[in-house]
Amino acid sequence: MSLLAPVLAPYDPDLADGAVKYLGIGEQGHLLGTDDQGRDILSRLIWGGRTSLIVALLASVLATLVGSALALVAGFAGDRLAGLIMRSMDIMFAFPVIIVALAAAVILGPGPSVVVLSIVFAVIPYVTRVVFAEVKLQRGREYVEAAVSLGAGFPAILFREVLPNVAGQIVVYGTGLVGGMIVFTSSLSALGIGIQPPTADWGRMISEGAKVIISGNVYVALLPGLVVLVVALAFNWLGDGLRDVFDPYKRHKRKAG
Template sequence: MTFALTPRTARSQRRGGRRYGAQLVIGAVLIGSVVVVSLLAPVLAPYDPLATDPAAKFLSPGSAGHLLGTDELGRDLLSRLLWGGRTSLLLAAAAVATATVLGSTAALFAGFSGPRVSGVVMRIVDMLFAFPVILVAVALAAVLSPGPAVVVVAIVFAVVPYVTRVVFTEVKQHTGREYVEAAIALGATRATLMVREVLPNVAGAIVVYATGLVATMVVFSASLSAVGIGVQPPTPDWGQMIASGAKVVLSGHMYVAVIPGLTVMVVALACNWLGDGLHDLWSPRLGRAGR
């Protein structure tokens, strides 16, 4: 039996496709722009992000020579924002990529192991869910001293169980499909099944999920820096800029905290749009995978 789309249903699907297509384009353009200007910070930044000028502190946005104004130490906010993107984005992306590799490897191993081994792996994952991440970050800061290493390890610790759970579910949906059974009948080893058969078919879901996680981890990284256990001053970092700006909000200089806060919000929103767009792009392929 075949089904035909009614004109209204077809129009609705086309509108949905255009909406997610627009999200994909806007998200990719925003993220790409932020990455490019952050990488070009040494060229684009008008001032040294660490240079202080007490005589020029709290210049409002639009002041001569300071497009976004200056902070409580007279440092140029635009320069610090550009240099801070290199730190914030690099830490979040590197940590999520590491966690994705570790979680996906654990999920593939568990998915192609017996029920006893997979049960042990997933119970360990459940235990990781029980640990409050912020307390883990505080403990790491006490052992390693606050800094980028604390941010990376804390993000990896937070993300690995989520990635493992999601990828494990995807892997189990593929292990019983015809193409896997055919590969087994042809004598494929477990490693071959994991790497050459199943992984390419779940890679789309992994990329989509990891993209969404980057948005959350940019905010989390900024939060750790803001509470003093992440990137330490005077290194430019969006979280540090928000924390220092929050101290002077009541004095009427809200822009010092609002500008980096809006930057984090836009980047997180763009990552979510990119993830939604990728999900819509890959959904038909994911549905056909392995048939």
């Protein structure tokens, strides 16, 4: 729907009209009503998906790739290199994400790039720890010992033997990040360093709608919140399906059957 936003959106998502603000669902041709500035909520949801999904997907993919690569190396490297990598992750844990985002905004200026960099910085340590634990578990398995005894080199063991067996964990964790990253962008947008108005963004819509809940217009924040919930669940289910596809044991079982 977001890809077809120019065709599907019934109104300009940034067009404000004070005369029609806080219209209820279905009133005066606005299927999902209007917000506090008279902007059509349905149009903003459709257009907002472009910003929210691109930022969340890009940040999640980058963080997952970098974190997984570090974890794979640390899992099979010597104690010194593994300790250096994991202690670096501990240092990254210590940095408040908001401070990192503010510093990036000063250097780069507010916008989507700041959100992506901040999310990547914040998420890499979590991905690295999760994948590192799985890699260490796989390292002691018989198939790894067999590969070593047959003379397989470090790259072959890492990418041909271990990676296929941890890919499911990586995919599930990576896809599960997307919904949370969409919500995380709203906090940065509320501080003025994320997606800038009047650009439609699901996180900003939730943030703006939360300010008017007390007036009784709950739907302004509820509708984008439901969209984020559905998208987050969709990515979780996608991760579960991909895990089954990448799991070598289940794949072998299907072929045998």
